[in-house]
Amino acid sequence: MTAHRPQAGFERAKARFFMLCLAPSLAVLALVTLAPALFLVVSSLTPLDLTRPDTVGDFSRPLENYRLMMADGRLANSVWVQAKLSFWTVLLQLLIGFGLALLLNSRTRFLEALRTVFLIPMVLPPIVVAIIWKVIYTPDISPMHWALASLGFEVPSLITDPGWALTAIIIADTWQWFPFTMLMTLAALQMMPQELIDAAKVDGATAWQMTWHVTLPFLKGVLLVAGLFRLIDSIKAFPLIFILTDGGPGSVTEVTNYYSFQQAFNFSLLGYSSAITTVLLAASVLISWAIIRSIGWGHRE
């Protein structure tokens, strides 16, 4: 064991190098994510309003914002709108993504090329997606309205109609994100063991039985994770609502995230908005925790 001492020296040098690699990133990450999150919680305890300088750092009634939230009917409405938007977009994206994945799950060159085509909505900048649907929902220049009119249906603009505006957002969001659930399902399908498929075939399973009793149970986990990811992202919905409806008409498409944005940057009520956002942040951390629980992310394979 003559090599023992230099070996220990090398181990120390190695640890020092790894520390040097890691420390700057962790310091910056703490500065850009943890510090602001803390700041957010602190400002939620004040009535901060940029038009009233005396509200800065006023901690006399720290829970006032949270008490106001309880009595805010527009906030309650925004949570309900959020629930409807999340439910329908996640459900539709899972169904369409799953269906398309089954259809495309074959290693022919034709289908591989088509897969790439289906990815396009997801990789477009969100703002371009919003513009595309603004065009489709604007009767003067919309191919959809023209086609409907030539079939004899004169339809009003969906995004200005209180009965249709949320549906219009749901359609656009589903178009943008079905490729995500499709990709995740396809990735899982390709890992499906051949024995499983062969065994079912030997037992004489029809295509439907195969999907229902073999494929679906195998995909349960990945569909759950895909759904949770889309659920979290649906809480962040912004560009589509900003461009298409601005939360309206009235407040039928005003989700909580959007309501918070308006309180902060249209009405300058940053303290109140911070309180709403703190609750949103807590909700998304809770869903992240559910994701970690269901897949054990963060552990080494």
Added chain:
Amino acid sequence: MNRGLARERRILNIAALVLAAMAMAPFLWLLQMSFKTNAQIFTFPPELFFAPTLENYAALWETDFRRSFVNSLVVSTAATVLPMLLGVPAAYALSRWQARAAGSISLWILASRMAPPIAFTIPYFLAYRHLGLIDTWAGLVLIYLTFNLSLVIWMMRPFFDQLPQALEEAAWIDGATTAQGFFRIVLPLAAPGLAATAILCFLFAWNDFFFALILTRTEAMTAPVAVVNFMNYEGWEWGRIAAGGTMVMLPVLVFSLLVRRYLVHGLTGGAVKG
């Protein structure tokens, strides 16, 4: 393969093709609009064959959009280089060092991916008003670190995990330092991962709308915000809006199809291997 199966396959292929065309139609509509005059945009039934015009693009380039486009390029490039410099060594250390610390850091990284952007926007907005960082390149690059630094770490760690440690150990035995092993042996082998990660960073910064909307005014305004301004202030210049939208999406389309293998991985924070 028997004839019944072949027919079934053909029917499924046609169904897939029809669905793909339906999924593509909204996107193609915007693309063709950008090559039409405003009068043609309002003409229905639409002309399938028309002489494409570049006048929308020419008009667009005469406005402030040009500066916004440059802003987007500069900010997205900086918001790629900086996180790569910080994050790549960190990912290497996490891959090779104690796994216990790595677990809790991964949790933190996922949480910052999940946080709603408005949670960061309010504190940054308040801080930037004091620091004079509103409407600056530096302000945008800094807030883009919130997602891109995490992205680099979670994208690169699995790449390093895949490289056998024996490679560096051989170099260490030959007298190389840990740093030399990293720079000369590991980094060159991780080149494909580095390229994919850099492209994703660029895309996420380029696509941002929300942060730029709130933290910029005129000087540092990025292209996505500039396009939206054509809707608000200059009436409904549909041709110009379509041209601007096309210019914002073209680089993204080219790049993201290059890295499509890594898209799911980048979007889910490594939860799923695409």
